[in-house]
Amino acid sequence: METTFKNKVALVTGGSFGIGRATAIAFARKGTKVVIADWIENQETMDLIKNLGGEAIFVKCDVSKDNDVRDLIEKTISTFGHLDYAFNNAGIEGIMASTEDCTEENWDKTIGVNLKGIWLCMKYEIPEMLKRGKGAIVNCASVAGLVGFQGLPAYVASKHGVIGLTKTAALEYAKLGIRVNVVCPGVIQTPMIDRLTGKKKETIEQFTNLEPIGRFGYPEEIATAVIWLCSDEASFVTGLAMPVDGGFVAQ
Template identity: 55%
Template sequence: MKQFENKVALVTGGSTGIGRATAIEFAKQGAKVVVADIVDSSETIAAIKAAGGEAIYVKTDVSKSADVKALVEKTVATYGSLDYAFNNAGVEMGGKLTADVDEAEFDKVISINLKGVWLGLKYQIPQMLKQGKGVIVNTSSTAGITGVPSLSAYTASKHGIIGLTQVAAIDYGKSGIRINAVIPGPIKTPMLEGTMGNSKSAKDKIESALVMGRLGEPQELANAVIFLCSDGASYVNGTALAVDGGWLAK
């Protein structure tokens, strides 16, 4: 029997990258999966079904309360429960000195990256309380641990996710709900590729700075999320697990 047989997993930001890899892995482990994103996720759904899994897509803007509330309601209405949630949706920002960032850009990054995680918790936790258990994993970043030059809003949002994760874990740890975060290092995703462009020199520069000399794969993050949701992590709560190839060790 697969470890998540008859369980239900919700993944935001599931159209590409880490979200897609994790949604597919949840399905491989037996879970029914709800994939949420503001953009079409048909490729993710197709990959899940091709692997013999079951999934639906729900268009969701994680910065909007009504959307996130409706997402959780749709999940429960379709599959009957919510056992695991991976709050992964996020956006990057252009590199600008702190005082040069437009207020609208700052608000957008905070609204999606940080408020979006909080809204996920706000609507996922009550359902898990009804069930008496559940696991939530939030996506932070190495920028949630250290400052990144010219990425003030992004860095602030990712720091905030770790603090939010810790407080929520304290608030609900005695209620059977575990809440943790993952800290991706440089991962081979469309977001990072968009930052690097088609520049081989930019990729080479990043890889040369990495302890392991290579970018991480989305599947490596998916494996970490699956572990945190598994019974093998039953005493792991309120932590931020770095999956960064040693980036933060330097």
């Protein structure tokens, strides 16, 4: 077990399923105490961390709501005393529609969770990290934050915004001991991609064809990148927008 992470505290939003779940488990494997925030508790995730000898709590949270996020951070501090790492991962895909057909409701909800949610999390995470003079934040955007995708105007706009927000925060807190980076996953095998494809063979093939490597990515592969960005090995890295995909962004 690496001493770098042992007895540290990590917060993972959207931590019950998919990339968040894999990252929460990855932190726990390294001896980190984990706070999992989500709309729904996944008891399987909590049990697995416990079976690994890890320590975790679940906090129900809607990251688009100020009170929920403030309560989340207060619960984190009251339980574990401090906060060392944060993976702001909670996000939704919204409803597929063209720019002209995107509803105001869909726009507001998608931007609220994906962009406002990450801003609110950092708003309350950063003061706690400043108290310790050190911390690492990793936000989750998407390759859709680097390129455009037809039919997802709110999602694409939100993920582009996450990258800009990350770069701004990285500049603001670099000399204060807090590093802020963002991962940009490609097509990853998660419940979100299952919803987008409807698990239809033809649609899955269309998404797979976006990846030159010839397959979907796995949540654990994103978790590895997040853990590295939080580690001391990445001590000189801040403001990085890291694509974690099969390479189609580079085409």
